Amino acid sequence: MAGRLRILVTGGTGQVGTELARQAWPDHVELILPNRQELDLASSEAVRAYVMAGRFDAVINPGAYTAVDKAEADCTTAFAVNAMAAAALADATRELNIPLVHVSTDYVFNGSKSEGYQEDDPINPINVYGASKAAGEHAVRLGNPRHVILRTAWVFSPHGSNFVTTMLRLADRPELRVVSDQKGCPTAASDIAEALRIIAMRLIEDRDAPVGTFHFVNAGDTTWFGLASEIFRQEREAGSSVPEVIAISTTDYPTPARRPANSVLSVARLVDQYGISPRPWQLALKDTLAALRNERSKGAPS
Ligand SMILES: NC(=O)C1=CN([C@@H]2O[C@H](COP(=O)(O)OP(=O)(O)OC[C@H]3O[C@@H](n4cnc5c(N)ncnc54)[C@H](OP(=O)(O)O)[C@@H]3O)[C@@H](O)[C@H]2O)C=CC1
Numbered sequence: 001m002a003g004r005l006r007i008l009v010t011g012g013t014g015q016v017g018t019e020l021a022r023q024a025w026p027d028h029v030e031l032i033l034p035n036r037q038e039l040d041l042a043s044s045e046a047v048r049a050y051v052m053a054g055r056f057d058a059v060i061n062p063g064a065y066t067a068v069d070k071a072e073a074d075c076t077t078a079f080a081v082n083a084m085a086a087a088a089l090a091d092a093t094r095e096l097n098i099p100l101v102h103v104s105t106d107y108v109f110n111g112s113k114s115e116g117y118q119e120d121d122p123i124n125p126i127n128v129y130g131a132s133k134a135a136g137e138h139a140v141r142l143g144n145p146r147h148v149i150l151r152t153a154w155v156f157s158p159h160g161s162n163f164v165t166t167m168l169r170l171a172d173r174p175e176l177r178v179v180s181d182q183k184g185c186p187t188a189a190s191d192i193a194e195a196l197r198i199i200a201m202r203l204i205e206d207r208d209a210p211v212g213t214f215h216f217v218n219a220g221d222t223t224w225f226g227l228a229s230e231i232f233r234q235e236r237e238a239g240s241s242v243p244e245v246i247a248i249s250t251t252d253y254p255t256p257a258r259r260p261a262n263s264v265l266s267v268a269r270l271v272d273q274y275g276i277s278p279r280p281w282q283l284a285l286k287d288t289l290a291a292l293r294n295e296r297s298k299g300a301p302s
Pocket residue numbers: 010011012013014015016017035036039040041042061062063064065066081103104105106133151152153154155156160161189
């Protein structure tokens with residue numbers, strides 16, 4: 001029988017962390033998912049001490065400061081969590097000679113490219129969140145050669161706050177105005193978690209497993225307007241009454257943080273080196289909407 005493996009997962013209460021806990025891990029794997037009280041990612045000393053003491057065989061780091069607009073005025077916390085904690089994880093995992101799987105974002109790109117971004121395209125973030133995540137990537141690359149940085153994008157899931165749950169919360173309005181000039185790849189947290197599980201297990205079991213930066217997003221791309229339209233198309237098909245969705249431009253929806261006009265990610269490297277092929281985002285969305293409908297029907301008075 002294989003020896004027991006302990007994997008530290010940060011951000012266990014988040015979208016990706018929750019889905020990592022739900023993955024079908026082999027029986028000999030134990031996930032350790034500390035909450036904010038048990039491990040404060042804003043303290044790099046606490047992060048280092050926790051990893052050094054934990055007898056872990058790998059670390060997966062989806063924990064992050066993800067409030068994109070709030071980060072503009074809270075740069076210190078965003079950098080502490082997204083950059084300094086990542087640096088502490090990278091240093092500690094290198095010293096322990098264990099792999100680090102770090103999660104990053106499409107918002108490290110400035111959005112000026114017209115096609116999909118490759119892993120080695122230059123990064124040039126245009127908001128504080130993106131800059132803090134870019135600094136986290138840099139620290140991971142410098143800190144531990146045995147790393148995978150998995151960039152993903154536009155994450156949705158049945159739990160937590162995301163664009164899909166926001167649209168459903170606003171669904172009783174007669175109309176919703178949504179930007180149609182920002183393009184990206186909507187991606188289910190459950191699919192990201194599956195990719196992270198496969199990558200982490202390969203890195204633990206095979207010293208020659210591919211390392212470096214990879215992209216993982218669901219297949220296909222759209223705009224936020226396209227995503228909202230598809231959410232309500234599927235909801236209407238399931239019998240719900242839905243608002244009219246109106247396409248607007250970014251200038252008509254001012255926000256504290258700028259967002260890239262195009263952050264479509266190419267996944268070819270992950271398909272090639274890990275054999276992971278993502279499903280279309282519309283199918284992943286269907287599962288999430290069904291799960292949310294199921295939760296609503298359980299909560300509805302009988
Ligand atoms: N959401 C998205 O659209 C995208 C996310 N990403 C990246 O994917 C990863 C996962 O994102 P997602 O699951 O959506 O994120 P969530 O915002 O859902 O979860 C973030 C997690 O980090 C934890 N966290 C934040 N600050 C601290 C802290 N100071 N100490 C301890 N824990 C903390 C949160 O804990 P608590 O519950 O206590 O707040 C939560 O568990 C992140 O690295 C993110 O940058 C990439 C692209 C898109």
